Amino acid sequence: MVTTTELQTQDLEFPIDFTPAKITIGNFDEMKQKLTDYAATYKDIVITEQTFKDDKKVRSQMRSLKKQINDRRIAIKKDINKPLDEFENKVKELTTILDNVINPIDKGIKFYDQAVKDKKKQHVIQLVTDLTEQNGLSVDAIQFNNKWLNTTSTDKNVIEEVNGQIDTIKAEEARLDGERLIITNYAKAVGLDAAGWLAMINDGKSAAEVMKLMDKAREEAKRKAVDEAERQKKQAEYDAAMAKLDEDKAKENTVEIAGRKVDPDTGEIIKPVSQEQSEAQRSYRAKPKIYNVLLKLNNITGPQSQMLKDFLDDNNINYEVKEA
Numbered sequence: 001m002v003t004t005t006e007l008q009t010q011d012l013e014f015p016i017d018f019t020p021a022k023i024t025i026g027n028f029d030e031m032k033q034k035l036t037d038y039a040a041t042y043k044d045i046v047i048t049e050q051t052f053k054d055d056k057k058v059r060s061q062m063r064s065l066k067k068q069i070n071d072r073r074i075a076i077k078k079d080i081n082k083p084l085d086e087f088e089n090k091v092k093e094l095t096t097i098l099d100n101v102i103n104p105i106d107k108g109i110k111f112y113d114q115a116v117k118d119k120k121k122q123h124v125i126q127l128v129t130d131l132t133e134q135n136g137l138s139v140d141a142i143q144f145n146n147k148w149l150n151t152t153s154t155d156k157n158v159i160e161e162v163n164g165q166i167d168t169i170k171a172e173e174a175r176l177d178g179e180r181l182i183i184t185n186y187a188k189a190v191g192l193d194a195a196g197w198l199a200m201i202n203d204g205k206s207a208a209e210v211m212k213l214m215d216k217a218r219e220e221a222k223r224k225a226v227d228e229a230e231r232q233k234k235q236a237e238y239d240a241a242m243a244k245l246d247e248d249k250a251k252e253n254t255v256e257i258a259g260r261k262v263d264p265d266t267g268e269i270i271k272p273v274s275q276e277q278s279e280a281q282r283s284y285r286a287k288p289k290i291y292n293v294l295l296k297l298n299n300i301t302g303p304q305s306q307m308l309k310d311f312l313d314d315n316n317i318n319y320e321v322k323e324a
Contacts, residue, residue: 016087021080117149124148124158131162141169182207183214190218195321196305210302217303221310228314 025031047055125139132139142165148158179201186207187194192214200210297305312319 023076023080116151120149120151127155127158128162131159131166135166135170137166137169142166176201179207179210183210186211186214190214192218192302193305193309193321196300196302200302213302217306220303221306224307225310225314 042058045055128142128144129139132142142162145161147153148161180198183197183201184194186192187197197210197214200213201207297308300308
């Protein structure tokens with residue numbers, strides 16, 4: 001069993017006998033002035049052949065004097081640092097002992113704090129789960145706030161914030177349901193397939209924006225239908241003209257024998273083009289092949305789905321739409 005020994009106030013005192021060191025340079029001012037004056041004479045020095053040897057000698061003397069001063073500084077500093085080094089070693093011994101008390105306590109406090117936080121987190125998650133289940137929502141729909149794990153955070157705070165998010169989610173769902181209903185009814189009214197257009201609502205567009213796109217798609221479909229009708233009309237006129245031309249040509253190159261038109265060169269019985277086409281159509285329609293095709297369309301837009309619907313309707317193709 002771990003026991004705690006309470007230290008008395010006097011045990012925590014740290015008495016130190018400290019006398020600041022005093023270092024004095026006796027002739028500092030006089031020496032400083034002499035060196036300053038001497039340095040001034042060499043401020044803008046120009047080395048010549050006549051002064052070269054003397055200048056080198058002066059440089060050597062100045063370097064020697066600088067070394068003497070710096071060596072003395074180092075020696076004095078070393079002497080001063082001796083008691084400081086001893087003091088720091090003793091302080092380190094004491095702080096090491098204190099760390100042997102602090103560190104295990106600190107580790108235990110952190111472990112306890114984490115355990116409290118984990119317990120609080122599980123409690124908060126359960127609160128959020130209960131609230132979302134009561135409202136028919138997934139817990140993933142709620143944005144978790146780490147502030148809920150603070151010791152100052154109460155259940156009341158969490159419940160209020162979660163309910164606020166739930167109200168926002170429900171309001172948005174209600175808005176989307178209303179937008180989807182508008183698009184569904186509008187699609188029925190104008191004869192469009194609603195599936196692709198509803199996907200746009202899910203992607204964030206408003207009903208007003210989608211209806212504008214639907215109107216644009218309808219106009220485009222109408223224009224294409226008119227163009228196709230015109231194309232088919234022209235094709236029919238062309239086919240009729242060509243058939244008439246072939247028939248007229250055949251008349252010119254045939255003779256009638258026993259009530260039948262015969263090619264005098266080959267003896268072939270000539271049939272009118274219209275009769276040939278009629279027989280070909282009867283033959284084609286006699287034994288049609290029937291297929292059941294499962295077609296899956298990925299990432300199709302509203303306008304694209306409408307174009308496909310128009311094509312199937314125009315060609316009398318039976319189909320069934322199933323949303324994925």
